[in-house]
Amino acid sequence: MSQDTNYDTFAEAYSTENETSLINAFYERPAMLKLAGDVRNRRILDAGCGSGPLAEALVGRGATVTGFDSSQEMINLARKRLGEEAELLVADLGRPLPFPDDTFDDVVASLVFHYLEDWVEPLTEIRRVLRPGGRIIMSVNHPIIYPWTNPGTDYFKPAKYSDEHTFNGQPGTLTYWHRPLHAMTDAFAQAGFQIEAVSEPPYSTDAPAEIIPPQFKDRTSFLSFIFFVLRAQ
Template sequence: MTQDTNYDSFAEAYSAENETSLINGYYERPAMIKLAGDVRSRQILDAGCGSGPLAKALCDLGATVTGFDSSKAMIDLARKRLGEGAQLLVADLGQPLPFADDSFDDVVASLVFHYLEDWLGSLNEIRRVLRPGGRLIMSVNHPILYPWTNPGADYFKPTKYSDDHTFNGQLATLTYWHRPLQAMTEAFTKAGFQIEVVSEPPFSADAPAEIIPPQFEGRKSFLSFIFFVLRAQ
């Protein structure tokens, strides 16, 4: 995907953090797996697969998964996780995808689209490689986050912004695009998708108590991402 964030520089640290963190291991990834449902014998494209934790989980559930990411370091880590026979390649979601029309039953895009300024071109490419009636299952930064963390910001104005994060002890800067919910849904419909599910899920009940921040005690949910299941028309 065309983005300002260079994951090659902190791929191993991000991957290690992703395994067991509350926000990834016990919130985002379980929610994506639940939305995917029964994936036995389905051909799935993992767009922006990172080091492959979601792809591995879907393979374990019986799917055949092809993955791509713009970061070579992430693809190298994914290959170690999934094996040399895995269908993995370096590709950019912001460019034409190297797959034939109607190649996949589902596409999963986990925390990918919020790096992109233009959604429509990428959604059109995903629609092209999906079989008729196929699904796009995706998660992105919740649109309420940017105005929450930047008081006075205009919720309705698409805005590029950066946040500093620490992954497994390594500092990294991630650069995103904020867009309001209406802009998201308009892009979906223009690209030929029907919205089937909009989800703001709880985190997993399996999350260890020691990784739950004190402010979340007694709560089952928090807002960090928003999830969609879209059907190709």
């Protein structure tokens, strides 16, 4: 994807953190799998697959998975994880995808689109590789997060911003694009998608108590991401 975040510099640390963190392993990934539903015998494209944990879970549920990421290091890690169980390649969501029209039943895009300034062109390209009536299941930063964490900013104004993180003890910078909810839904419509579901899910009840921050102990949910299921028209 065309973005400023360079996962090659902290791919292994990010992947290790992703395996057991509340935000990934017990919140985002279970929500994506629940929205995907029964994927047996479906051909799925994992757009921005990272080191492959979602692809692995989909393969385990009977899907045929192809994954791509713009980070060579992430693809190297995904190949170690998946071996011959999935086709994996380096590709950029901001450019034409190397797949024929009408190839996939579903596309999953897990925490990918918030790195992109433009959504319409990548969504249009995803619609091209989806079979008629195919779905894209996607998660992105919830649009309320940016104004919450940056008081005084204009929710309605698209903005580029960066957050500093520590992944398994290694620092990493993630650079995002904030956009209001209506800008997201406008892009879906322009690219030829209809919204089937919008989800703000709770974290998994399987989450170990020791990884839940104190401020969430008395809550069953929190806002970090927003999830969509879109149907190609």
